[in-house]
Amino acid sequence: MMEHSLPNLEAVLLVGGLGTRLRPLTLDSPKHLLPTAGVPFLAHQLAQARSFGVRRIVFATSYKASMFEPVFGDGSALGLELVYMEEESPLGTGGAIRNAADALTCADDAPVLILNGDILSGHDVGAQVREHVSRQAAVTLHLTEVDDPTRFGCVPTDSTGRVTAFLEKTPNPVTNRINAGCYVFTRSVIDTIPAGEVVSVERQTFPGLIESGALVLGYADQAYWLDVGTPAAFVRGSADLVLGRLSSPALPGPVGESLLLPGADVSAEAKVDGGTTVAAGAVVEAGATVTGSVLLEGSVVASGATVVDSVVGKGARVRSGASVRDAVVGDRSVIGAGNELQAGIRIWPDVTLSDCSVRWSSDI
Ligand code: GTP
Secondary structure, X not given: OOOOOOOOEEEEEEOOOOOHHHOOOOOOOOHHHOEEOOEEHHHHHHHHHHHOOEEEEEEEEOOOHHHOHHHHOOOHHHOXXXXXXXXXXXXXXXXXXHHHHHHOOOOOOOEEEEEEOOEEEOOOHHHHHHHHHHHOOOEEEEEEEOOOHHHOOEOOEOOOXXXXXXXXXXXXXXXXXXXXXEEEEEHHHHXXXXXXXXXXXXXXXXXXXXXXXXXXXXXXXXXXXXXXOOHHHHHHHHHHHHHOOOOOOOOOOOOOOEEEOOOOEEOOOOEEEOOEEEOOOOEEOOOOEEEOOEEOXXXXXXXXXXXXXXXXXXXXXXOOOOEEEOOEEOOOOEEOOOOEEEOOOEEOOOOEEOOOOOEEEOOO
């Protein structure tokens, strides 16, 4: 992380979404608090924001709103001032920014950083903010380049960096640059979003600003970037942090093949690698293989079981001879011998798959 001086920069963190794509992990918790490389996901984003000079952050909460403050408090332990704003019902990304802005203290012409609370990014936020200020833009969007832009809306710019359109998903995208979920707004521009209404920045605010002739800039780069909104991306993000592919001041241990938290019980004869995190009270028995995965508190991977690119929920058990790949095992569920989970299958909490020989997949 680079240290930049952006004194008194305020930020709004969008953390009110339902996280439906991450169910069942988000049935009891906002996705933003899921243990990621050993700490709540947001701990990485907060530490990174601080390293870029942010000192005050307004949380825009809605889904499971009361769960954030007990974890992060007033932020003083992190060197931050944290404020919590709640929407009674979700107002969408734009409505949430408008609602949270009531808690901002900066001047009308000051830049405000807006962060989607489910993004891991190594980009230079300081450079994005400086570009915004020097060009006197209304909004400056971080844009990232993806291999397959057909899965996203795309964001073309002209040769000066001005965003020319905000295009929906299409089979023939005009650029591989997409909205990366980190914006700089000039404070007064937030007041143009209608208050108390459901508004999407992507579908309404940005296209509206472009149409009105306001300067919407793109800040494009190729730094590490990941939206952890799906189970596959979530495990990848956690593993990348453990492996050091993205550095985080909040990583609670050295970078390496695995992160074994205090109280994890991992046999010296088990293979645990690929950026796996093993939580307190979780057990990996001799002869088990766990790669690129997240084992939550109290889970057990038995001798001879295999877990790859997966989440094993709290207190869940993967029995000897079971194989779990690209899957989520809900809290307290049991995967009996012979079961093969694969291809994005998600097992809800408290389910027992008894010993048998069945392949469970989301693509059959
Ligand atoms: P899915 O339900 O899985 O589609 O995801 P999501 O709606 O939780 O997240 P999405 O990636 O669509 O949203 C981007 C960011 O905005 C995430 O950090 C969400 O928590 C946040 N967000 C989305 N909708 C709202 C909202 O209505 N209010 C607030 N405060 N935040 C929101």
